Amino acid sequence: MKKNFRFTHRRGLQPRIMSNIPRSRNKSCPHEEEVLGNKKFESRPPILRQMSSGSLNVRTTDSKPQRTAARTKTTSVSDKTDTALPNSMSMGIMNDLLECKLCNKRLRRPKMLPCQHTYCLSCLQGLVQPTSKAVDCPDCGLQVPLRTTGPDGVVELPPNLYLDSLLTVLQQDIACGAGDQRCSRCQTVGSASSCQHCRQAFCTVCWASHITELKSQLPSLLDQLSGAKETLDHRIQDFRDVCKRLKQHINLAVEVKIQTLRVEEEKLNIRANELLKQGEESVENLLGRIRDTEQTVSKGSDFDAISENKKKVAMFLQLHRTTSALLDEVSHWSEARPTFDADNFRIDMAGESKAAGEVEEADDVFDDDTVRNIAQVNSPDSLYHHYRERAFTPRVSLGRSVLQRPAGVAVAPWDEEVNMYIAGTEGRQVLVIDRNRMKLVHQLSAANMLYPHGIAFSKFLREVYVTDKWNHCVHVFSAEGTYLRQLGKKGHAEGHFQSPEGITSGPGPNGKDDETLLYVCDTGNDRVQIIHPCDGSVIYILGILDPLPGHKFKRTEFNQPTGIAVSQDRIVVADFGNKRIKTYSLTGERLSEFGSMGEARGQFHSPECVAVDHLGFILVGDSGNARVQIFRPNGTLVRIFGGRGSSPGKFAWVSGIAVTNNMDIIITDSRNSSVQIF
Known part of the structure; x- marks a missing residue:
């Protein structure tokens, strides 16, 4: 009985070695255990290991015991000969296996026909005409149809993966210089070294000429x-x-x-x-x-x-x-004061009256007012809800019978905050009104006071400070009403003023209350000056920037600042011309800004005055929109109240705003000549 022999190999790598050797259908790898156990050859297929060791294993398909014995035998022989040089028999078989029968050279990109005969890709392409639709096997004559006409169709033939892997492993062995190899130039088998440049092996004799070739390539x-x-x-x-x-x-x-x-x-x-x-x-x-x-x-x-x-x-x-x-x-x-809107590059007539309905309405008013007790609003969240739920219905309203075009308003820090001071621009005096009885108790005036506008206090010095817009200075009075001195004069130098408006007092850069400084909006000079209340000496200035490259004049980030307030940790400035609110640290570092030109929520039209409460919430007199907007310290809008009109709770032009310790909000209205307390 004729027996069919086949090489043992991995599944899927099934080259036909000779025409009388059928394809293997074995699904197991008899040398897997050996491959895993021997680290030296674990990257090489079993057939190559057998060839290199001289223990090529053949077995019959109808003898299972023989297969097992062969496996055992192969393992033992291989283990003994792993380090041995390949003999002429194994190398001859391998060379015949990897040789193309058409060009008689080592296979390059081996392509396998359905008959399992394998040839170089270029050799098969040489057998095909440009119009050919099939290729004939040179060995057995089998006609193989091509999917694509001409040589390109040969490229689509399946590769012989097994022989391809053998070629790859052989090339790796050559690159590593392991064992005797064939010189790529003279084909001599023996000791050869691999060139890392061209990836070919050369014997000792050919190495010299190869090095000469490499040297010739240096030019x-x-x-x-x-x-x-x-x-x-x-x-x-x-x-x-x-x-x-x-x-x-x-x-x-x-x-x-x-x-x-x-x-x-x-x-x-x-x-x-x-x-x-x-x-x-x-x-x-x-x-x-x-x-x-x-x-x-x-x-x-x-x-x-x-x-x-x-x-x-x-x-x-x-x-x-x-x-x-x-x-x-x-x-x-x-009253319609022209300002330049740099963002929109236009002249804006700040102070022009708008018809009712053109400005966004105030927030809804609740029926019941909340209790204004500072003990109940000791956190930002509770204060937020207090403003959201507050009715903002005026409890007291003074009209033209007492006031003529009032400007700034403030509450004295002494006498339990009973007296409120209101700048009366028409009468050129400051009115002192008892808030409990709502009666005029005193007046502050001076021969050289022309247009009182902003008011501030020093609790430690018991002094009152009033900005004079037309006399370009700050007047100082005692708590009893005696005129003491004048700070500054008209000019552009440090310590001089040009139409100053807003003023407030607060701690110095160190944040200590024992050091009271004056923060003055030098409106005409587009800056804020921080001065000492005793002699008017300048501590530092806000808003002045260094000149641009190539220019000699300094710049300013303000456009007619008119209102200012100071909390325990920051300075808040109403930038009238730029329609923004800007905040700074007590050392003068810019922190944030918010707002823009418009009538929508959070926008401003001529914000003239500003105040802060005990938790730093910011109240802005949005004068051009005839309303008051309340913000968190970070600029988040909380509430809007007011609206255009002359009835209680309405405004024509918010000219002053103050917040007391018991959460009273006092607002002056220059066009309605009124003061309302909410």
Whole structure:
């Protein structure tokens, strides 16, 4: 009985060794135990190990005991010969196995036909014409259809994975220089070394010529390096040209923008000149009517010439009404103060009245007011809910009978905060009102006080400080009302002022209450000056920035700051012209800012005054929108109340705001000439 022999091998690697050796259907690896146990050869297939050790194992398919015995025998022989050199028989079998029968050379990219004959890819492609749809096996003549016409179809034939793996392992052994190998140049089998450059093995004789070849290639490396330098020179020159054109494009774009800005600048300057001309014409017209009324009033003879008393009374009433109308017109003149909106690059008429309904409504009002007890609002969350649930219905409201165009308001830190001080701009004095009885108890005035605006106190010194917008200074009074001194004068130097408005007192940079400093909004100079209350010496200045490169003038981050408040750890400034609230540390470091131009929630239209409560919540007099907005210290909106109107709880222009220790909120309204306490 004819027996079929086959090599033992791993599953899936099934080359046909000879035409009379069928494909193996064995599903096990008889040498797996040996492969795992011998670390030296664990990366090489069993067939290669057998060939290299001279123990090639063959077995019959119909003898299971023989298979087991063969396996045992193979293992023992292999273990004994792992370090032995391959004999001529095993190397001959391996060379025949890896040799292409067409070119008689080592297989390259072996492709296996369905008949299991294997050839080089390039050799098979040489047998195929460009229009061929099949390839004939050179050995058995089997016609193999091709999916793709021509040589490209040969590429799609399956590779002989087993022989491919043998070639790979053999190449690895050659690279490692392990054992005798065949010289790739003279084909001599013996001791050979692998070249790491070309990945080929050379004998000792051929190594010298190979090294000479490598040396001969060094000039080509120099040529390549020289070419690389030349290429790099061209590339950097091209890159320089690109960057040069880039700068030209930038300069051109900047010039276009500058020209556009110049056009806008000219338009804005024309608009500013028009506003100035309109203002001057309006003042001249008003002065003319005042002079005419003065002449009429000064003619006492005309009054005496009237015989009937009723006609005299009628004439007096007419003159009185004319005079009152003129005085009211004078008091309201220049309320619409022009400011420059840098974000939108336009002139904004701050103070222009808006019709009711144009501004977003205040938050809903609850029926019952909460108890205003500081002990009940000792945390940010409880204070938040207090403001959210508060009705904001005014408990007290003073009108024109007591006040004429009030500005700033503040509560004295002495006498249990009974007295509130209100700057009366029309009367050029500060009114002191008892909050319990709501009666005028005192007045602060001075011959050189022209337009009192902001009010602050020093509890330690028992002094009152009043900014004078038109006299450009700070007046100092004692708690009893005695005029003491003047701080500063008109100018732009440190310690001088230009139309100062807001003022407050607070701790110095060290945060200690025993050191009281004055924080003054130097509105006309677009800065905030921190000064000593005794002599007006400047401690430091907020808002002044270093000049831009190439410029000599310093910059300012404020645009007419009008309101200021100080808590235990920060300074809050109402930046009137920029429509923002800005916060700083007590040392002058910028912390945050919030707000923008508009009527929506959290936006401002001319924020003129600001106050902070005992937990640092910020109350902003959004004057142009006729409302008050309350924020957390981080700028998160909490509540809005107010709205445009003259009825209780409504405003025309919020000109001053103060918060007492018992959570009373006092708001002055210059256009309604009123004070409301919530």
